[in-house]
Amino acid sequence: MAAYLLRRFASMLLVLFCVVSITFFLMRFAPGGPFDREREISPQAKQALLTKYHYNGTLWQQYTGYLGRLLHGDLGPSTRYRSRSVNELLAQTLPVTALLGTAAFCIATAGGVALGSWAAVRRGTSTDTGAMLASLLAISTPTFVTGPLLVLVFALKLGWFPVGGLAGLSALVLPALTLAGPYVAYIARLTRTSMLEVLSQDFIRTARAKGVPPWRIISKHAGRVALLPVVSFLGPLAANLLTGSIVVETVFNIPGAGGFFVNSIQNRDGFLLSGVTIVYCALLVGLNLFVDLAYTWMDRRIQLHE
Amino acid sequence: MNNVVTPLQRLLRNRPARICLVVLAIVTLAAIFGPWLMPKSAAELSAAQFQPPSWPHPFGTDIHGQDVLYRVLSGARVSLAVGISGALISFFIGTAYGLVAGYAGGRTDGIMMRAVEILYSVPRLIILLIAINAFDSRMKAWLAASDAPGLVGYSRIIILILSLGLIEWLTMARIVRGQVLALKSQQFVAAARSLGQSHWKILWRHLLPNLVGVVVIYLTLTVPAVILDESFLSFLGLGIQAPQTSWGSLLADGAQAINPVRSNWWLLVCPATAMSATLLALNFLGDALRDALDPRQNRAGLG
Numbered sequence: 001m002a003a004y005l006l007r008r009f010a011s012m013l014l015v016l017f018c019v020v021s022i023t024f025f026l027m028r029f030a031p032g033g034p035f036d037r038e039r040e041i042s043p044q045a046k047q048a049l050l051t052k053y054h055y056n057g058t059l060w061q062q063y064t065g066y067l068g069r070l071l072h073g074d075l076g077p078s079t080r081y082r083s084r085s086v087n088e089l090l091a092q093t094l095p096v097t098a099l100l101g102t103a104a105f106c107i108a109t110a111g112g113v114a115l116g117s118w119a120a121v122r123r124g125t126s127t128d129t130g131a132m133l134a135s136l137l138a139i140s141t142p143t144f145v146t147g148p149l150l151v152l153v154f155a156l157k158l159g160w161f162p163v164g165g166l167a168g169l170s171a172l173v174l175p176a177l178t179l180a181g182p183y184v185a186y187i188a189r190l191t192r193t194s195m196l197e198v199l200s201q202d203f204i205r206t207a208r209a210k211g212v213p214p215w216r217i218i219s220k221h222a223g224r225v226a227l228l229p230v231v232s233f234l235g236p237l238a239a240n241l242l243t244g245s246i247v248v249e250t251v252f253n254i255p256g257a258g259g260f261f262v263n264s265i266q267n268r269d270g271f272l273l274s275g276v277t278i279v280y281c282a283l284l285v286g287l288n289l290f291v292d293l294a295y296t297w298m299d300r301r302i303q304l305h306e
Numbered sequence: 307m308n309n310v311v312t313p314l315q316r317l318l319r320n321r322p323a324r325i326c327l328v329v330l331a332i333v334t335l336a337a338i339f340g341p342w343l344m345p346k347s348a349a350e351l352s353a354a355q356f357q358p359p360s361w362p363h364p365f366g367t368d369i370h371g372q373d374v375l376y377r378v379l380s381g382a383r384v385s386l387a388v389g390i391s392g393a394l395i396s397f398f399i400g401t402a403y404g405l406v407a408g409y410a411g412g413r414t415d416g417i418m419m420r421a422v423e424i425l426y427s428v429p430r431l432i433i434l435l436i437a438i439n440a441f442d443s444r445m446k447a448w449l450a451a452s453d454a455p456g457l458v459g460y461s462r463i464i465i466l467i468l469s470l471g472l473i474e475w476l477t478m479a480r481i482v483r484g485q486v487l488a489l490k491s492q493q494f495v496a497a498a499r500s501l502g503q504s505h506w507k508i509l510w511r512h513l514l515p516n517l518v519g520v521v522v523i524y525l526t527l528t529v530p531a532v533i534l535d536e537s538f539l540s541f542l543g544l545g546i547q548a549p550q551t552s553w554g555s556l557l558a559d560g561a562q563a564i565n566p567v568r569s570n571w572w573l574l575v576c577p578a579t580a581m582s583a584t585l586l587a588l589n590f591l592g593d594a595l596r597d598a599l600d601p602r603q604n605r606a607g608l609g
Contacts, residue, residue, distance in 0.1 A: 011420075011424065014424075015424055015428065019428060019433070022433065022436075023433070023436055026436045026437055026439075026440040027436065027440070029440045029441075029444075136586050136589050136590055136593075137582060137586055139585075139589060140530060140534075140581075140582045140585035140586040140589055141578065141581075141582045141585075142534055142537045142538060142541070142554075142557065142581075144537075144538070144541045144557065144558070144561050145557055145560075145561065145574060145578045145582075147561070148560075148561045148564035148574055149564075149574065149575075149578075151564060152564050152571060156564075163565075235426075236426060239426075239428075239429050242429055243429050243431045243432060246432075246542070247538060247541060247542065250541075250542070251561065261432070261435075262542055262543075265435060265436065265439050265544075266543070273436065277429075277432055277433075277436070280429055280432060281428065281429065284428070284429060
């Protein structure tokens with residue numbers, strides 16, 4: 001187990017290193033620098049500016065310098081928000097993204113499993129067909145369409161929730177639902193398929209013959225086995241939610257890290273962009289490891305060492 | 307080759323699947339011929355801004371007084387083209403990768419599949435955004451200097467197709483590899499090998515034809531995935547740009563149209579309906595194909 005963890009940790013570091021390097025060089029490859037919009041300044045002042053923001057020296061020196069600072073946990077300065085460091089900016093906005101992501105994660109898993117199990121139990125009825133059709137529709141509609149539509153109905157027409165921003169928990173409802181929507185659908189489909197497979201097995205028939213009530217069969221007997229595919233989807237789910245939150249934060253004007261990501265591309269704000277990307281990737285590979293461990297814990301029969 | 311005909315018949319016996327085929331046929335025909343058949347005035351700008359849907363403008367008009375139906379149809383051309391070509395690129399990469407990994411087996415397979423797993427855990431759309439930003443203007447300059455400067459206007463579309471194809475192949479690779487592993491142990495492959503056929507010939511003549519079903523299923527499911535990705539990129543300002551339109555860029559405009567001051571809902575709802583219906587039909591058809599070509603039955607038939 002220790003060897004396995006060590007190997008996973010090494011591959012996590014490798015992934016992060018690759019992502020850092022790719023982001024760094026892609027950003028420098030793009031034409032135009034962060035100081036292009038400055039007014040005409042003297043060469044000395046320009047040199048001072050470049051030095052201050054670590055844009056001096058050869059590209060290789062800049063790269064190794066950046067990696068060195070990264071190892072000390074310093075994500076560098078923001079070239080756009082001049083008085084603040086990337087660490088500060090992220091410390092301020094990441095909790096918001098995390099809150100939105102966690103809420104959507106819970107809605108997606110709980111809602112998806114419930115909907116999928118319900119459809120599986122009612123297999124072949126109109127409930128089943130309706131739930132699966134709705135799921136496909138949710139998968140086929142981008143979140144930046146469902147978001148404004150929800151706003152139109154529940155915020156502008158009915159006035160139940162605020163239109164945007166993040167003042168209080170009620171403002172979180174529509175964004176979290178929007179973000180979770182496609183994944184509720186995806187998990188519901190996964191759950192239904194594997195639940196149907198499990199429900200046709202012998203041990204379920206035995207349980208039914210013993211007179212175990214249906215909800216108990218689902219929650220106790222079938223659930224454990226049927227949820228394994230769902231658990232293995234949780235890693236990719238986290239990835240998709242992180243990417244999706246960039247869009248949803250833009251739709252609802254939520255001051256999270258995603259908005260910075262989009263802006264930093266347009267502003268050529270290299271360190272901020274790399275910072276957001278690194279943090280997102282680190283979160284992801286960490287979550288993936290966690291999910292794999294949870295998977296093993298749930299299904300002891302799977303041997304990781306092999 | 308009897309088992310190629312039967313799944314098709316099984317698919318056509320499925321009524322929702324037939325409806326999906328009809329929907330897709332209508333959308334495709336409308337995308338191809340619609341913009342030509344509509345009156346010339348539909349393509350032009352007019353003073354009739356923000357008209358709600360009416361008989362002369364079934365989908366209403368936009369900020370420039372342009373007919374939204376016309377824009378939805380010309381957007382369909384771009385979206386479908388991007389979706390299909392992106393899916394084809396991912397199909398070539400994924401199939402080749404999966405074939406090699408599954409056929410080589412052992413260590414090569416282990417390393418190749420580990421790489422796929424790692425790529426799964428990277429937020430690909432984020433890297434893609436950075437890459438598009440980095441390569442876009444270089445691509446424009448390169449096209450302008452090349453033999454076909456007429457393509458400059460399409461450089462964004464070309465970049466989108468290439469990059470979306472490059473990120474959507476992972477699932478295809480996994481599925482193909484799984485199938486190859488299952489097929490490899492079959493007797494007809496062992497027989498071919500003992501006859502001294504080359505690896506290339508075994509891959510091309512014996513394995514690939516048996517993969518057609520699976521590949522078609524995932525091709526059907528990749529097209530909507532690519533169209534959806536493109537729409538996200540357009541929303542974030544890195545997708546299709548004016549003067550070209552795609553469903554994604556129309557929806558991006560439509561999303562801005564919903565605000566507390568004035569909600570011109572048709573700018574969002576009409577393109578959204580067109581796109582969702584198409585993607586829904588494609589996704590459903592993919593599922594129905596999977597049911598029709600149930601791999602378990604296939605495997606039994608081969609054994």
